[in-house]
Amino acid sequence: MATTRLPAEGSARRRVAELALLFTVGPALLTLGPRWLVSICILASGLLCTAVLLRDPTFSRRDLLGTAGIRPGLGVVLRRALLVSLGLLVVTVVTVPQSLFTFPRHRTLIWLLVMVLYPLSAWAQEIVFRTFFFHRYGRLFATARRRIWASGLIFGWAHVVVNNLAAIPLAAVAGLLFASTYERSRSTLLVSIEHALYGDVVFTVGLGALFYSSARWLAH
Numbered sequence: 477m478a479t480t481r482l483p484a485e486g487s488a489r490r491r492v493a494e495l496a497l498l499f500t501v502g503p504a505l506l507t508l509g510p511r512w513l514v515s516i517c518i519l520a521s522g523l524l525c526t527a528v529l530l531r532d533p534t535f536s537r538r539d540l541l542g543t544a545g546i547r548p549g550l551g552v553v554l555r556r557a558l559l560v561s562l563g564l565l566v567v568t569v570v571t572v573p574q575s576l577f578t579f580p581r582h583r584t585l586i587w588l589l590v591m592v593l594y595p596l597s598a599w600a601q602e603i604v605f606r607t608f609f610f611h612r613y614g615r616l617f618a619t620a621r622r623r624i625w626a627s628g629l630i631f632g633w634a635h636v637v638v639n640n641l642a643a644i645p646l647a648a649v650a651g652l653l654f655a656s657t658y659e660r661s662r663s664t665l666l667v668s669i670e671h672a673l674y675g676d677v678v679f680t681v682g683l684g685a686l687f688y689s690s691a692r693w694l695a696h
Contacts, residue, residue, distance in 0.1 A: 488616055495613050499630040506637045511688075514637045515597070522600025525608040535611055540603075542663030549661040550669075556653065557673040561681075564674075568681045575682030590679050595672035602668045605631045605651065606658040620659050628652030635687065643686050650674055 506514055529535045538544075568576050580587040609627050617623040632648025650671075658667045678684055 491613055491616055495616070495630075499609075500633060503634045503636050507639060518597055519600050522603045525604050529603075529608060529611065532611070539607060539611070539662060539664065541665045542661060543665060545661030545663030546666045549657060549663065549666050553657060553666060553670045553673075557670060557677075560653075560674055561677045564677055564683060565681050568683055572682060575685070577680065578682055579684060580680055587679070590684075591676050594675045594679070595668065598671035598675055599664075599668045601631075602654065602658070602664055602671055605634070606654060606667055607664045610658060610662075624652060624655040624659055627655035627658075631655075638687050640686055646686065 506517060526540065529540065530537065579590075605627055609630070610623060613626075614623050617626055628648055628651035631651030631654070632644050632646075635643040635647035654667050654671055657670055658664070661667070675687075678687060
């Protein structure tokens, strides 16, 4: 397994503190605000991280797309997405059969809008949790496996903003899959496609309420 050289102790401490502030404290604070603020912050953080990366002379601008990694990794992503989709369908049938396909059947226009717009959210999230995270904090972790676990777990924790505890472990599992895809391909576009596929399936089969709710824990 590939390893990476760790940064100097002082630099590492600063990066760890920065990582904790941005990826653990930040999402926790967002749970206190209105739900619409989360969507804005997702897109804004994607743009901000993109700007930081573009100003970093050690970052290759080609990595914002990573088109070279698409062809060898696309087959794996599509096969895995098919299996995940079937799994999500089964979970819906078993746990909330009354919600199966209710979104596309009863709110078709809004569903179509989500299908089109969600990939933008997926792209912004992958810029933050994969491209930015791996570039800026990757050297804090000595092996690829540790980078993948770190990226996946903080992605899961970030879903505390949806105010649904079930979303955290589910998102962490998805985050591990996305991180493994990015670790192999270094393609932001490929991992964004995978993320968008999963998200669109979640909202289509009837599990969207796990990841989107206007209710807030401190509303009362």
